[in-house]
Amino acid sequence: MSSLKERPTAATFDVETLVAAAWNGEIRVPHFQRGFRWAREDVRRLFDSIVKGYPVGSLLLWERPAAEQRVSLGALHFDAPATDVAQWVVDGQQRITALANALHPSGQSDQRFALSYNLRNGAFISSPPSPDPLIIPLPVIFDLQQILKWFAKYPEIAHYLDDATAVTKRLRQFPIPAYVVKQGSPDVLQDIFDRMNNYGKRLKRAEVFSALYAGDESKQDETLTIERIGHGINVERQFGTIDDDTILRAILARRGPDVTRDIHHEFDNGEEDRDAAYKAGEEALLRAVKFVQDKAGVPHFHLLPYRFLLVVLTRFFAHYPDPGPEALDTLRRWFWRAAVVGPYIFRGSATGAMKAQTYKISTHSMADSLTGLIDVVERSDHSVPNVARLRTNEGAGKIILCSLWALGPRDPLTADSFEQPRLARAISESNTAAPAIAYVVNPRNVGSSRRLSAGNRLILCSGSHPVNEVDILFSIQPVHLGDLEWESVLASHAMTRSMAGLLAASKTVEFLQQREQIVQGNLQNFLSEMCGWKFDAVEPLQD
Known part of the structure; x- marks a missing residue:
C-alpha cells in the first residue's frame, strides 16, 4: 500500500508571500480538486477573520515540479512558467483562490471578489459602483504604495491614514500555517484529500448555531440550549428526543419564515437576544408537539411523517398560541394533507416544502394563515399510501x-x-x-x-x-x-x-x-x- 516516506513539514506563509506565489504560478491546483465554490460572503468573512486575527485554518501543500501551463485560479488566468518547486494545493484551495483574486486588481471584475474596506466602520463590503474616498478596494489597501497614492488623491481623509496602514499591515503579515509534503505519488495525495474532505463528520447547522450563540459562560448550568429544549420536551411529553437541527429550524421559523437564512447575523438587529429567542422558541415548539400528539394523533417523534411539519407548526403556534376548536380542526386537516402529499410536490425537497409553508403563515391573520396552508397542499392527485410496503424510517x-x-x-x-x-x-x-x-x-x-x-x-x-x-x-x-x-x-x-x-x-x-x-x-x-x-x-x- 502506498504511503508517505517522509512526514510533512510544518511551515507558515504570510498572506503577502502566499498571494505572490499564486500570482507567479508557483501555486498550482491538482486535477482532483473541485472548482471554486465560495460565494462573496465566504470571501468577505475570510478577510474579516484575518483583520480580526482569527484562525482561518491550515493548508496542505504538495511540493513537486510543475510544467509550463496556462493557469486558471478563480477569475485570474495567466501563463505560469515551468518550475521545480511548485506548491500543489491539496487542501486550502478555496482560501488561496479567494485571497489571490480579491487582492489582485483583475479580481475586482468578478463580483465574488469585488470587495473593499470601509474606513467608516472597519467592515469589508462589496465594492461600490462609484468611488468613495472612505471605501478602499482591497487591491489598493493591500499595497502600501497604492494606499499612499490613494491618500494623496483624497487629502481630506488624511486622519484615516493610520487606520488604513494598520489594515494593510495586518493583511500582508497575517500568518497562515501549512503542512508541506515533499514526497508522494498523486494517488497518495488524492487519498489524503479525500480523507480530509469526506471522512470526518461536518458540523451540523445546529452545532454551528450553538457555537455562535453559546450564551453567558458563567451561567452555563442554567442557560437554555438546543439540547436542553429537546430534553425538556421529551420529559414533559414523552415525545422522544427531537433532533437538534429540527429544533434550530423551529427557533428560526418563529422569528422569520426563511429557515435557511444566514445564521451568522441572527441577532444583529438587537430586537431580541439569544436567550429570549430560545425561550420563546421552546414554548412555541412545545405547543406544536402537544397539537401533534393530542389533535393530530402522532404519539411520538419517530412516527412523525416529516420533520418539517413540526417546524411549520412551531411558527403557527408562535403567532397564534391559543386557536379555537375550529382553527385546530383546520390545522389538523392541513397537517395530514401535507403529510399525504409529502415534500414531492415541492420538487422533492423537504426544505422547499418547509419554506413554501412557513411563508404562508401571516403574522397578522390566523384565518389567512390557515387558508394559505390549506391551499399550498391542495392537490387532486392525492392517494393513500400502499400498505404492501412499510419501512419505519419513511x-x-x-x-x-x-x-x-x-x-x-x-x-x-x-x-x-x-x-x-x-x-x-x-x-x-x-x-x-x-x-x-x-x-x-x-x-x-x-x-x-x-x-x-x-x-x-x-x-x-x-x-x-x-x-x-x-x-x-x-x-x-x-x-x-x-x-x-x-x-x-x-x-x-x-x-x-x-x-x-x-x-x-x-x-x-x-x-x-x-x-x-x-x-x-x-x-x-x-x-x-x-x-x-x-x-x-x-x-x-x-x-
Missing part, C-alpha cells in the same frame, strides 16, 4: 403506523391498552420506531412479495415478546379473557377471530391477505377523517 410508513396507533392497540396477554408513555419506553433511544413494531409472522417464513407488508406488522410496546414470533400470541385466546374482550384486543390490531384461527392453523398466506386488506381499509378511513378528503375505495390486494 414518511409513508409512519403514516401507516399512525393509523394503526389510532386503533388503540392492546397487549394480547393482559388486554391493557398501550398508552403513549409505554410506546416511548419501547422506542427508547432508537433512531426509528422499529423497537415498538413487531412482525406477526417471522419474515423469513413470508414470501418476498409480503416481506415488507404492513399486513405483517403491528405495534407491540413490550420488550417481553420476541419481535419476530408473535403469531402465537394471537393464535390462542388467553383463558382469563372473555370472548368480547378478546375480539376487542384482536380488533385493536386490525384482526378478527377468524383471522386468529388462520394463524392457529398456520395458514399464513390467507392471514396476510386478509390483514393487508383490513390495514389498507383502516388507513383509508383514518386519512379520510384526518384530511377531510374522500379517498377512492381500496382495491383488493393481489398476490
Whole structure:
C-alpha cells in the first residue's frame, strides 16, 4: 500500500508571500480538486477573520515540479512558467483562490471578489459602483504604495491614514500555517484529500448555531440550549428526543419564515437576544408537539411523517398560541394533507416544502394563515399510501403506523391498552420506531412479495415478546379473557377471530391477505377523517 516516506513539514506563509506565489504560478491546483465554490460572503468573512486575527485554518501543500501551463485560479488566468518547486494545493484551495483574486486588481471584475474596506466602520463590503474616498478596494489597501497614492488623491481623509496602514499591515503579515509534503505519488495525495474532505463528520447547522450563540459562560448550568429544549420536551411529553437541527429550524421559523437564512447575523438587529429567542422558541415548539400528539394523533417523534411539519407548526403556534376548536380542526386537516402529499410536490425537497409553508403563515391573520396552508397542499392527485410496503424510517410508513396507533392497540396477554408513555419506553433511544413494531409472522417464513407488508406488522410496546414470533400470541385466546374482550384486543390490531384461527392453523398466506386488506381499509378511513378528503375505495390486494 502506498504511503508517505517522509512526514510533512510544518511551515507558515504570510498572506503577502502566499498571494505572490499564486500570482507567479508557483501555486498550482491538482486535477482532483473541485472548482471554486465560495460565494462573496465566504470571501468577505475570510478577510474579516484575518483583520480580526482569527484562525482561518491550515493548508496542505504538495511540493513537486510543475510544467509550463496556462493557469486558471478563480477569475485570474495567466501563463505560469515551468518550475521545480511548485506548491500543489491539496487542501486550502478555496482560501488561496479567494485571497489571490480579491487582492489582485483583475479580481475586482468578478463580483465574488469585488470587495473593499470601509474606513467608516472597519467592515469589508462589496465594492461600490462609484468611488468613495472612505471605501478602499482591497487591491489598493493591500499595497502600501497604492494606499499612499490613494491618500494623496483624497487629502481630506488624511486622519484615516493610520487606520488604513494598520489594515494593510495586518493583511500582508497575517500568518497562515501549512503542512508541506515533499514526497508522494498523486494517488497518495488524492487519498489524503479525500480523507480530509469526506471522512470526518461536518458540523451540523445546529452545532454551528450553538457555537455562535453559546450564551453567558458563567451561567452555563442554567442557560437554555438546543439540547436542553429537546430534553425538556421529551420529559414533559414523552415525545422522544427531537433532533437538534429540527429544533434550530423551529427557533428560526418563529422569528422569520426563511429557515435557511444566514445564521451568522441572527441577532444583529438587537430586537431580541439569544436567550429570549430560545425561550420563546421552546414554548412555541412545545405547543406544536402537544397539537401533534393530542389533535393530530402522532404519539411520538419517530412516527412523525416529516420533520418539517413540526417546524411549520412551531411558527403557527408562535403567532397564534391559543386557536379555537375550529382553527385546530383546520390545522389538523392541513397537517395530514401535507403529510399525504409529502415534500414531492415541492420538487422533492423537504426544505422547499418547509419554506413554501412557513411563508404562508401571516403574522397578522390566523384565518389567512390557515387558508394559505390549506391551499399550498391542495392537490387532486392525492392517494393513500400502499400498505404492501412499510419501512419505519419513511414518511409513508409512519403514516401507516399512525393509523394503526389510532386503533388503540392492546397487549394480547393482559388486554391493557398501550398508552403513549409505554410506546416511548419501547422506542427508547432508537433512531426509528422499529423497537415498538413487531412482525406477526417471522419474515423469513413470508414470501418476498409480503416481506415488507404492513399486513405483517403491528405495534407491540413490550420488550417481553420476541419481535419476530408473535403469531402465537394471537393464535390462542388467553383463558382469563372473555370472548368480547378478546375480539376487542384482536380488533385493536386490525384482526378478527377468524383471522386468529388462520394463524392457529398456520395458514399464513390467507392471514396476510386478509390483514393487508383490513390495514389498507383502516388507513383509508383514518386519512379520510384526518384530511377531510374522500379517498377512492381500496382495491383488493393481489398476490
